[in-house]
Each structure stands twice: as C-alpha cells, then as structure tokens.
Amino acid sequence: MQTIHPKITEVLTATFKVPAAEILPESTMDSLEMDSLAVAEFAVVIKETLGVDADSEKLYKGSTLADISAYIDAVVGGAGAEATVPVSNTR
C-alpha cells in the first residue's frame, strides 16, 4: 500500500511542522527527524483522534508512513469514526 492516511499528514504538518513535501509513503519517523519524544507525542495524537492504540517505539519508529497507514486502516476498518478531543488548545 502506497498511500498515507490523511490524519498522519495532518498531524505531521500541523503539530510537528514537518514540511508537506517531505511526507512520502517511504518516509520513516527517523528520516523525518522525529525524535523519540516527538514520536511518543505523535502516538498520543493518533490515539486521541483515531482511537488507534499502538506501541510508539515498535510501530512508529522503524516503520514507513505507508506501513503506519496500513496499520491504522486495518484497525479503524470501516468504522472510521473520528474522536476529536484535542489534548491541548492553548499551547
């Protein structure tokens, strides 16, 4: 699978200010210069918005964005109901 879940792109650009041009299916968190703290935060945002729980170290660190997207799609399945409770609003 070579597509990126739109939430991944949204979180990477909005929360982490990763330039959209760098966000490619084969990108990894390492290649995007996301350190362990950033990856852990990314995992929380994905959990809070999509309800997808994942071990941030195992799943996100070494995987490509295509891998992560496939995992999210598999977990979310057809339901796809997005929770939209922000963790932060005044930072």
Next chain:
Amino acid sequence: MKRPAIAVTGLGMITPVGHTTDTTWDGVCAGVSPARTVPELLGCEVDFACTVTGIDLDDAVGGRTAFRMGRYVKFALLAAREAVADAGLDPARWDGARVAVVVGTSSGGSAGLTEQTVALERRGPAATSPSGILLTIPSMPAAEIAIGMRATGPSLAPCTACSSGVTALSVARDMLTLGRCDIAIAGATESIVFPVAMTGFARSGAAALRDGDPARLCRPFAADRAGLVMGEGAAIMVLERAADARARGAVPRALIAGAGATTDAHHPTSPHPSGEVAGAAVEAALRDAGWRAEEVDHVNAHGTSTPLNDATEAALIRRSYPHRPPVTAPKGVLGHCMGAAGAIEAGLTVLTLQHGVVPPIANLDAPEPGFDIDCVTKAPRRVPVRRAVSHSFGFGGQNAVIALQAP
C-alpha cells in the same frame, strides 16, 4: 567590591503590542492598550487580557520542537533569538561553554499543567502528553534556549513572582562579574492567560473587573485605578562585560550600573504600606551604582494599577527621588506580564536611554491628587536620560530594582 561594567549588547522582546523590540517600543510609545476579550476565557469573571497575537508561535519556533514547549517557553526562545542576533553573535561560532542562560518566570507552565490535569481526569493517562512535564516546569525556557544555542555554561530560572525578570538580570550580572561566564542570555517570560490563573487573580482581588472597554481599564497612578489587567510576553537581553563587548567591536545599548533586592516579609499579596523595604531596594540599587538619588533622570515604575501598589509606590518615588524625575508605567499599555514584566520594563528603560524618550502612561490624564510625582501622560516625552531605574515589586513582597545608564 570593584565590579566590571556590564553591558547590554542585545535585546529581544515579544509582547502584546509587538513581536520584536522595535514594534514593542512603537506600541508602548503609542500609549494604547490592546486589552480585549479573550475567547479562551469565556465564562470567567475576568475574560479579557493583553495577549500576544498575530504570530504563529509554532511556525516561528520551528518544526519538531514546538510541540514540547509551553507558550512561555516559545516566547523566551523567540526573544532570545532576537537578542542574540541583535548582539551580533552567532551561536554556531561562540564558545558555548562560556555562555550562561538565566531566564526567569513566575508561573512557568501552570497553563500546561492544567491542560494535562484535564486530559488525565477526563480521558486517562494515555491521553496525556509524554512531554507533560516539559510543558510545566519553570526551567524549560532556559533549557530550550541552551539547547537551541549550544550554550553549555550554567543555566537557571530565577522565580521571584513579578520581579523575576529583574532578578534574572541581576543574577546574570553577578555571574559575569564573578567570571562564571563571558556571555549571559538573561531575562524572563510568562504566559498565564488561562482560566485557572485568571480566576485566581479575580478571586484574589488584584485583578480589575470588567468595566467598559478593557483597553481603558489599566490606569496606573490614576485616582480611579481598579486593579491589574493581565498581560504576557518575554524580554531577553544579552549581557557581557563591557570591556569584552568593546573588544569584539559591539556597541552596547546600555550598561547595568546597579541592582538592589529586598523582601517585605509582610504579606503574600499586600505590599508593606510604609514602602520602607521596597525603598531599601531602591537605595541598594543606587548605592550599588554609586549614584546620588538626584542623578536619576527617569523612573520606570512597577505601576500595576492596583490601589495599594500605586499608592505605596507613588509615595516611595516621592521620597526616594525628591527632584521629581519623569515616571512611566508600561503596564497601562502591556498589562501586567507577571514574571516577564521586570525584564520587559528593563528593556523599555534601555530604549528610553537610547532614544531619549519616556513613553506615556496609558489611560492616565493625571495622577491621583496627592501623588506628588511627574507622570508622563498622553504623549511620549522627549528628554535626555543618562541614568534610569526600573522598579519591580512582586507578590510575596519580593522587590528588585535595576539601575541602567547610557554607555
């Protein structure tokens, strides 16, 4: 003790009227407060403040790091970058081991702590940020500046309520005097415009309650003053021994001539009505500077617009400087930027020395009858200023005064 002269070689500010030193100065000289209703304070008894607007802080700070910084940290980092550039220094080229960072704050990330508390209570531990502690602790402004600028010398975060900024400048000056560093990045930051803190200020009785246009509400030294209006922001200076600054060809904006600090040891929120202990901080700063009181050309007052502070401070100014130097109080425009206020006001005092201009006190026609002090009102006053002082008198009675002079 024979002290080396300490120079202010760089200045950076982010305030409710500007994202830089120059725009802040223009805004303060215009004498108009930006206080307004803040949507995030909906339902609070005090639902207005002077806030930093018109800037995407995360964009300004840069990618991959902003998420781990509270608003107070972002302010400090941005002001520090401006200050270091203003000083003509390049962190990629300096000896970071000789660079100290001293950045104060009063409340640190209390806003972040509150957000994390809500997340924990409503949605459980998995909903809280792995950066939760970083969003909270008062030392992060100094730490993030050090990380961003490869400053591996000592760093710390003075915390003396509303005088934290002046305390930071004074501590940094001492570190330079003692040779602990060659460059000090010093100042203070604050951001506590969020419901818990604003409700606390309203309940403490210190905050002005809504009465017409919030922009007209903070009127330091006015007879009808009604309390403080909240502000936020940061100011950071680059300090160096003047001889070192000259040796590298830097032109100082000003010199720190002296500093004095005392503690009322009286009451958590009320200044001692005699003002004697606060006055002792003024005397200590003047003594440290080797100045006679009548040599002071200008007073940048704490001037919070609370009934008690302004009465006590007006009497103190009258006693300490009987020659009636011109007085300003920037909180009329900026609101009370809390821990950052002392650093911002010291920065404005530096600009007064440089420009020979004393900004007006916003919303003031004339000081309360009986306050025998020369308040600058309505328009900036052009007057040569060689020596000036800035007062900061914090909650808890923590008083700090800094004496600044033209180089």
